Amino acid sequence: MEHLQCDLKCLSRDILADIMARLDGSTLASAACTCSDLRGIARNQRLWKQLCNSTWPSTALDEAQHLISSSTDGFRRFYADSYPLISNDHKDANNYFPIQPTLISPSNFALFIDVYYREKCITSSVLDGIPMETDFGQDDDTTTGLMSWVLNCPFKVVPSDINDEDIEDGDDGHDFVSLVGKADDRCNELKEGIRLSWVLLDKKRGKAGNLSSWKPLSVKKIWASNGDYILHFGCIIPVQESLQLPHNLAKCLIVARCNIEEKRGYLRWKEVSMHIEDTSGAYVNGGKSLIILNQALYCSRSNNRHAVEKGYIQFEGRKQEIIRKKKLEETLADWLCISFEVVILLILGYRILPI
């Protein structure tokens, strides 16, 4: 057993491993940069596995075991890729756009979804392969036909095990989350308390990324329903020009719909879905969405929450700009038509009157 050339040299490797196990991810990574011995200890997959499991409980589920550890250095890379958020950083002008494989299949990916309330994980889900809304049939011809249909349709991912489709009143075995705070301040409580992580993993290349913004970007109450709230999470992804999206930006939006029982403050998830939009607010179709998701894994990351929120606000600003332009164009077109008609009327009027 080699000793470090420092005051820590008197400590055995076991003790150092015990100390390292108490560190968080960034400090562990920093310790790895100090000297080669600490790097050796810090590379222990067990440490990173523990960190991943405590950060994203979905990685500890049985279904997740074979998804991550099959790649070497798996957990460490997973943590390093998924911990920082995807940021649309203008300073980093040389965005790396990977060479697209000929066909990106939804089964290349895996999803790890975790929802937290006040730092406690309330629901976790692992999906092997992105579930497209269509069910692929057994027949090959039908499959390719359906596949091309799905790829051209607006793309939406709806993981079924988080959603409560048949909700019965009374005890259906779920542990309801009880919200704190006043009944009239639910929006704020949701914004402060709920956190969502949506990690996408490319199984083949071992790249991962967190498509969520952790904190909700917006929380709205649906007045027409009885205690339903919609929360938005997401990130802005710079895309390459060949996809021909306005401003070369796409927004990956995760929409969570929940119901809060007003009297007792119980929270229940109704639907969690993800889709991709461009700056004009239009949904992006299946084929392009898969390319954008692939690209998201290679985007620059940042731990600076404010920069990420700023990017989102800028995107929304651009969206508003496009909407304003469209309205202006329509107004101008209307005025043009009106003035044209007035001119014609006047001309007709001059022609008819002298007669």
Next chain:
Amino acid sequence: MGSTSTKIKLRTSDQKVFEVEKAVAVQSQTIKYIYENGCPDSVIHVHSVSGDILSKILDYCKKHVNSAAGKEDISPEELYEWDANFVKVDQNTLFDLILAANCLKIESLLDLTCQTVANMIKGKRPEEIRTTFNIKNDYTIEAEEAVRRENKWAFDMLGGVGTMVIEELADDTMSKCVTNTKSRVCVIAANQIVMMRSISKLANKKSIDVYKQPQNPTTPRIKESVKQRNVGTGFIELFFHFKCKM
């Protein structure tokens, strides 16, 4: 002599002999094993521990035994504070305590001391860790660049002049401003000192972000209130409550 006041003799590496009650000595699993399996009358040799260290360890064991048995009227928070003060020693003593606790198999002490070292490392950049523990950098330039690139993602989370930004104010954890001068403000956040570059920048910033480390269970909770005052450009005192979140 009654069984409640059985004494065990311990001889250290520097030939000092300590006589302690059995209840205190058997906090160490090693001593307990030797006592139960070896000859209980003669002196137990603890070769790897010096007199000073053993005396400190015995203080620790005594305090914990007495508190558990109810002999001392001490609340859990007070015991916690006592532990926190116990580990406020120089680095060499701390490492000696770790090695002794490991050798004597005193789990709670080992846990306490290892956590203290972990807290000393948390949130530090590699250069700071090297300075604190006098670690020699044995990387070549290329190897260091490669490892830094590999771990680049972590760096904007770590402390350093001008890089810490306070994110939220919440209820549980506290930080306390220690010094405030015209040019710098020091904020202790969860046992870690954060240096901010200049007060003027701080005064003008509307929201101040900080990356917090996940809360560890042995961080002492100091109950104080939250205030933020901006008194001219000279001094700003910042007392924060904030919760450790991702």
